[in-house]
Amino acid sequence: MKKQCKKAIVLLSGGLDSTTTLYIAKHQGYHVTALIFRYGQRHDKEVLRAQRIARSAHCDHHVVNISLPWKGSSLLDPRQAIPEHRTLKSMPSKIPSTYVPSRNMIFLSFASSFAEAIGADTIFLGANVRDYSGYPDCRPQFLKAFARAMRAGTKAGARGCAIQIKAPLIRKTKEEIIRLGYRLKVPYHLTWSCYKGQAKPCGTCDSCLLRQKGFAALKRKDPAL
């Protein structure tokens, strides 16, 4: 089968990792389309940030609106408290209440559908298991298993031309991610990480803590603050 033009889908949340991933995909020469999800997250202001980031990177983008008739996560249910002040060491060992059931599975499924529809051969996402909250759907074993499912269940896969998943940050620390991002001129001032989605980042949720750690290690001020 004729090789497709080098098109990629990037899952873009508007946070630090996915934005860096977008710039990596561009740097690798892909024609990138960003896929952004509004899924009832408390911090849906990240969607606006993601759109601004895609525009600033001169990328096409689509917003997919998902209305989940269930919750099962403090990130979807404002009556539940967002965990605060967790220690960075303890995070990976316990799946926190902010885990959204099968979120990356849903996002990757849409990306697979979109990739099939436009003939893209790669899906990028910012999953990471070094400085992370312990979500099972960020782990390499999940991404590998999902790529196999895409190979078995898509038209491209059935034709021997599977869509690949790239998670270039998977084993990097936040410090390494941000250092790489600055080399690629990632507009970190546009990114949003805080789970609470208030006017200013709370500074105490997992996402804020991980972000602080990265900038602190590099001795740089977070340009989004």
Next chain:
Amino acid sequence: MKKQCKKAIVLLSGGLDSTTTLYIAKHQGYHVTALIFRYGQRHDKEVLRAQRIARSAHCDHHVVNISLPWKGSSLLDPRQAIPEHRTLKSMPSKIPSTYVPSRNMIFLSFASSFAEAIGADTIFLGANVRDYSGYPDCRPQFLKAFARAMRAGTKAGARGCAIQIKAPLIRKTKEEIIRLGYRLKVPYHLTWSCYKGQAKPCGTCDSCLLRQKGFAALKRKDPAL
């Protein structure tokens, strides 16, 4: 970990196979919730049928509305023609234009999320590779690979208590499916199969042809006609 109560999610399209599957799940003693998708399909009247079927089976149900910003299928794009008069023998060898990219992947991802949220341990779907259109996401190798991805990427899986996928019709002929369905008192008069979604079934699309084959083999009149 304590065994959950026997809850199952059934992917319900309102067609013949998924409706029979719903009744099999009930017959197996599961507390069933039907998951119905409105995803821009031309024949979205199947959604109303699916809701009637769920109510008639005394099952909870949820309709998930998905707005795909892309097409890539004649089932989503009314400007494309639905293939007609294909021979039943030729169907499995060529993926037709009615294939919706990664549809079962998207549906199963939502089902996985829902199963995690309510603590269900089984997802049922009516996938079939005997009398089918040749869609890659109906094949057993896809379902097996997807179940592995669920094991690797969910909270339940990380705790060693994976959600299973059951496709009880996977290797049955349409005749066998309908015969089983009549034993289970499946209300076939409520089901809708035709891809065109007009007032009456067209009788010429893959879905109509496969359905006709089943009733003809049983020498029964289709009660939905």
